[in-house]
Amino acid sequence: MANNLSASHSEEVSSTRRVIAASSVGTLIEWYDFYIFGSLAKIISEQFFPKDNPTAALLATLATFAAGFVVRPFGALFFGRLGDLIGRKYTFLVTLVIMGGSTFVIGLVPGYATIGFWAPAIVFALRLLQGLALGGEYGGAATYVAEHSPDNQRGYWTSFIQTTATFGLFVSLGVILTVRQSLGLEKFNDWGWRVPFLLSIFLVGISVFIRMKMSESPLFAKLKKEGKTSANPLAESFQKKDNLKMVLLALLGATAGQGVVWYTGQFYALSFLQNACNVEFVQSNLIISIALVLGTPFFVVFGALSDKIGRKWIMMLGMLVAVVAYRPIYTVMYDAASLKKKTEIAEKTVIEHKAEVKGSDSLKTTITKKTFTDGTTYKETKKEKFPVDPAKKAALPKDKLKPETKKETVLPQDIFYKMIGLVFVQVLFVTMVYGPIAAFLVELFPTRIRYTSMSLPYHIGNGVFGGLVPLISTRLVEATRPGPDLPPADPLAGLWYPILIAAVCFVIGSLYISNKPAAMDAE
Amino acid sequence: MGIVWAAMGVGIIPLAIMRAMKEIAAKPSEENWIFWSIVIVVLMPIIAFSLITFGVFSLKGEYQSVD
Numbered sequence: 001m002a003n004n005l006s007a008s009h010s011e012e013v014s015s016t017r018r019v020i021a022a023s024s025v026g027t028l029i030e031w032y033d034f035y036i037f038g039s040l041a042k043i044i045s046e047q048f049f050p051k052d053n054p055t056a057a058l059l060a061t062l063a064t065f066a067a068g069f070v071v072r073p074f075g076a077l078f079f080g081r082l083g084d085l086i087g088r089k090y091t092f093l094v095t096l097v098i099m100g101g102s103t104f105v106i107g108l109v110p111g112y113a114t115i116g117f118w119a120p121a122i123v124f125a126l127r128l129l130q131g132l133a134l135g136g137e138y139g140g141a142a143t144y145v146a147e148h149s150p151d152n153q154r155g156y157w158t159s160f161i162q163t164t165a166t167f168g169l170f171v172s173l174g175v176i177l178t179v180r181q182s183l184g185l186e187k188f189n190d191w192g193w194r195v196p197f198l199l200s201i202f203l204v205g206i207s208v209f210i211r212m213k214m215s216e217s218p219l220f221a222k223l224k225k226e227g228k229t230s231a232n233p234l235a236e237s238f239q240k241k242d243n244l245k246m247v248l249l250a251l252l253g254a255t256a257g258q259g260v261v262w263y264t265g266q267f268y269a270l271s272f273l274q275n276a277c278n279v280e281f282v283q284s285n286l287i288i289s290i291a292l293v294l295g296t297p298f299f300v301v302f303g304a305l306s307d308k309i310g311r312k313w314i315m316m317l318g319m320l321v322a323v324v325a326y327r328p329i330y331t332v333m334y335d336a337a338s339l340k341k342k343t344e345i346a347e348k349t350v351i352e353h354k355a356e357v358k359g360s361d362s363l364k365t366t367i368t369k370k371t372f373t374d375g376t377t378y379k380e381t382k383k384e385k386f387p388v389d390p391a392k393k394a395a396l397p398k399d400k401l402k403p404e405t406k407k408e409t410v411l412p413q414d415i416f417y418k419m420i421g422l423v424f425v426q427v428l429f430v431t432m433v434y435g436p437i438a439a440f441l442v443e444l445f446p447t448r449i450r451y452t453s454m455s456l457p458y459h460i461g462n463g464v465f466g467g468l469v470p471l472i473s474t475r476l477v478e479a480t481r482p483g484p485d486l487p488p489a490d491p492l493a494g495l496w497y498p499i500l501i502a503a504v505c506f507v508i509g510s511l512y513i514s515n516k517p518a519a520m521d522a523e
Numbered sequence: 524m525g526i527v528w529a530a531m532g533v534g535i536i537p538l539a540i541m542r543a544m545k546e547i548a549a550k551p552s553e554e555n556w557i558f559w560s561i562v563i564v565v566l567m568p569i570i571a572f573s574l575i576t577f578g579v580f581s582l583k584g585e586y587q588s589v590d
Contacts (some may be wrong), residue, residue: 070565245585248577252528334555464569468561475558508577511524 019148020160022214023141026096026207027161029200030137031168032175033103034130036196039176043193047111048119069127073456074464075135077234083140084233086449087224088147089216092140096211099133099202102126107197135463139455146442147217147450152307154194158438159303163296166430169266170292173285175199181282219447234451237445247442247457253513254440255461257319258433259506260498262462263469264326265426266292268494271470272330273419276477277337277405277493278378287419294420295427302435310515311436311443318432319506325425326495333422334491336415342372362388375412380405440513465501472497529578532571539567 001376037044075095083091106126112119149157175196183192215221223229230236237243266288273284306314335341348371355364363385370378384403386393393401411419437458445453473494478492543559580586 020529241580241585244576245580248573249586252577272529459567464565468566471558471561508528512581 013029016148016157019214020145020157022207022210023092023145024164026092026211027137027141028164028168028171029203029207030096030099031165032172032203033200034100035169035172036103036176036200037106037130038126039172040193040196043189044045044106044123046189047193048109048123050112057358067107071131071457072135072467074258075132076139076455076459077135077452078132078134078435080139080237081233082457083136083451084230084449087216087220088140088144089211089214091451092144093208093211095133095136095140096204096207098129099137100200100208102129102133103197104199104204107194107200112497118134118149134460135455138458139451142438143451143454144217146439147219147447153304154443155306155311155436155439156300156304158442159300159435162303162434163299165262165434166266166292166296166299166427170289170296172196173289177282177285177289187267206319217238223447228448229350230448233449235273237449237453237456243445243449243453247453249508250441250444250454250457251461253505253509254315254433254437255457256465257502257509258437258459259464259466260469260501261319261322261433263466264322264498265423265430268469268473268498269423271425271474272333272494273337276334278409279337279419280408280410283410283416287416287423290420291427294424295431298428298431299435303439306436306439312509312513312515314436315433315440316506316510316513318429318434319502320511321432322426322429323499323503323506325429326499327492329422329425330492330495333350333419336418337376337409337411339370339372339376339378339409342376344373345371345373357388359387360387360389360392374415377410379408379410381408395512469498525578525581525583527578528574528581532574532576532578535567535574536571557558 079091079095082094103126106123109119109122109126138161141164142158145158145161146154179192179195180188183195216224220229236391238247269291270284270288273279273287274281277284279287302314302318350367350369352367352369353365354367355362357363363383365384368380369384370380372378382403382405384401386396386401428485433517441454441458442450476493477488477491480493481488539562543563547559548557
């Protein structure tokens, strides 16, 4: 008897593990697909969206933003409804195929130079499909895993789904860096950037194969068998007061704050290192990648802890420490990389000048290399391009003659590790707010409308509030710039947006959210 | 607290529209138009609608039964 019970328990655990693995791998691939577009945005823009074509440039902007925050909530509604009508398994199988297919095709689309306007139009359409698919994927995976998990371990099991977004970002950075380093910059910019996109089809193929073998969620299968599924999940989710109030609570008390903390700790940190601290491309990506790897296990730690002490206060504490600590952390990061606080070794400074004529243009390049006593090295490349003909040069407006300047700082080992530590702390905040949130969201809604109801607040919080962090933060920093060529007076001003959203979310969440995890029955 | 959330939701509408008009009038660049279009068409309605509705629910005591 005891042997039978033990065998049945280990079978159950192994079956849950298979569910987690199959769901997580697919979700990870979806995030990977979504991020490589963002990480390669500059090259994609050069290949498909030439700046001299205003329509293509507008499409580039829309592709960057629309897929992130307009289309994702629509994907959540469309696929959420489908998931509550026909089932979780088939719905998130469809989202995976759409995402993988779109990513693969982006890798095949000929550039603007070959097919003209069709190139940006096709890429734009594919990017929208990616956003739709992502909107449907997460809710499906979280719901599917949660509906397989025992009540007292839901935070632990769903936290594996929560690792996928961060791990997907890490894998995308890793693949891009590896391909770039092995091919060299010229080949990578020419055709190598397509490799990460094409690679997606193999990953998706494997994941589809695994997911095909999975069975429907037990709670949904029971509901369907009893004929109790919702006939109109959208109306039931958003027109019934009892559900709408929980959707709003999820958004304002949890997902909006989670979204801004998530984007600040990972994307804004990278952008800050590269643009405000001028840390060189490979080194800045390494800092983020290492911090992500170190931080990822904590999604599971906080997910499991939420089963013991409740979800609410872990998430709230994550938001509170983010609100309090962001400015001090970024001040230390900025100061650690600031050249003004370092002593230059003047005799090691090298200045190189190069001048060449390309067609009717003259190209002047000045490279300045500086070394500092703490081991920091700095390279500034200034490129000036102007017509050889002095009359034509004089006729050009001043802003066309402005030199293009690239600044690259390589930090010494101790500061490199310090930066990893500072980003790691921010990833910890992310794991606190994000680790328990899937379990929290699925427990707010009944099985019959769970997929629809939890997907929308998640994608508005993460996609809209979080997705706007780069745009609004950049804008806030620019607003402190005293003049067009002067540095911003407050390079940390961009943090006010995530701080404000997380603070409001903390207050609402603390006042209104319950700390008691709810049981999930088929209802 | 419901009144606070609802008031914040209402207050953000004129604040965002006036700020957008002021900034676009000062510098009517494409960049400004795109930024404020996103704020006015996407972000502001979401914040306003959700805070107002949440505030009204809170005033009616809908969230007292949550805990």
